[in-house]
Amino acid sequence: MRALIVDDERLARKELIKLLEEHPMIEVVGEAMNAEEAYQMVNELNPDLLFLDIQMPGKTGFQLLEMLDAVPLVVFTTAYDEFALKAFEVNALDYLLKPIQPERLAETIAKLSEKERAKIVAERGPEKKLGLHDQVFVKDGERCWFVSLNNVRLFESDGNYIKVYFDNNRPMIHKSLNALDEKLDERAFFRASRKHIVNLSWVEGIESWFNGGLMVRLRGGDKVEVSRRQAAKFKEMMSL
């Protein structure tokens, strides 16, 4: 696994690299000292794993994740931060407390390699679009999730935000639907209308609707209207 270490303290990064020497399956491909730097390096290096500090000058670790389109596996590192610790516990996130105990690190890495094995290797085209096997980071107040796009059935725009529908949750992310649409793999996701993007693998039924549009029924019961403009394209895609 190719890992990127994000921490504002040189000594903290150095110590983690030293500890990781014991684990040859982790290859440290880069070090970033703040969120901005990390954002660039994630996009350039495309690592499988982030070791991420929460408190950094400028943006926090959580804010970095919110900026990223596709999020690699993440292990949070913190010395002691009541709020972060609560967030880790509530949301069952992987984290390491500094100073990092070698045994704890070994446990965490064992868990990660399981996750990595369970994950079907993402088949990313050269254009690097977001497919069903990528995960995104979603934060809504106290709660946060790493959501596999596989589980997201619908994106709905709501002002400057997008509502992300998965399981029983529909948290908001601060992005525009147009920007998201450009990044999503068009073989997996379909722009149904100005307001909606649906996950094609969740489509259960299609009915014709007024004005030559369509009404799409998703597993779980959500219904989404496909605008007339998009209807022809949609039929074409679904008939394949």
Next chain:
Amino acid sequence: MQIGGWLLYAVVQIIGSIIAFGGTSSDGVFFLFFEALVCLLLTHVARVLLIPGNWLKIGVPQLIVRILSMSLLLGLILYFLRMPISFLLGIYDQEVALDPGGILVLSFFFAIIFFLWYVLYFTYHYFDQYNKSLKYEASMVQIELNNLKSQLNPHFIFNALNSIRALVDENPLKSKQAINQLSNILRNSLASDKKGLTKFEDELKIVKDYLGLEHIRFEERLKTEFDIDPDSQKFFVPPLMIQTLVENGIKHGISRLTAGGLIQVKTRVEDDRLKILIRNSGHLVNGERNAPSGLGLKNTIQRLKLIYGYDASFRIVNENDNFVLTEIIIPQKQKYESTNRG
């Protein structure tokens, strides 16, 4: 509450008269409401009289005598105040009104009502006082708890330990020194009695140790400067107070700046008062001068007030776009020492 109580009294009276006489006239209803209004005015006067008369502070026997006589007096007053009203309403009957037996019985009845009012009033007051003292105690405990909390900042300690761990390989000598600095801080924060005072030079040493450790963590991102007036050594300061403020400057200033910044500690002695100036790179976000929001600052203000009353001063301001200035002025210790040993 007064108004509500007397309204209830009027309503009860009306219902009572309906039940007793099988009905009542609109004049009767009006009369009873008016009676309640008069009662309200009377008890209001009685309440106003309580305060200059020191009713809330005198002993119980004296209070009972006062309440009984005041109730009788109010009963009589009410009886006679009722007369012009009933006259206006045309239900005035001179014989009934001036019958001495009637006066006695009805006044006594009113007196009982007023007596009950007094009982209610004092019961309410008693519980209110009790409640307030409980709240006061709770807030004092909270202050102490906050002080305890601010003594040890776990985030700082674990970060320092983490840096030291890395330093063991890189620079063993420096790591040994760091362990000494950390243990010095820990020992002081455990031993220091928050109520007492500590020598300025001891506090300065803690501040230097603390900054030494933060320097390991922030490296070239943290620059420090000291400009200490030699006369400062005569002074005593609340333990860990300067350290807390310096830590505040790091936490909210330096640690948020990607390029880092400067912490400057400066003291001056003027007119037998010690002026401590702490400058840090950064910017106060809320910019509120008199109501700093952080827990550390609140605690500092509370501590200064507990120890020095109004003789010390504290302020934190944006000195300019790049620096935050924290300023404390404290007086000589002599007269405070004795009061703060208990």
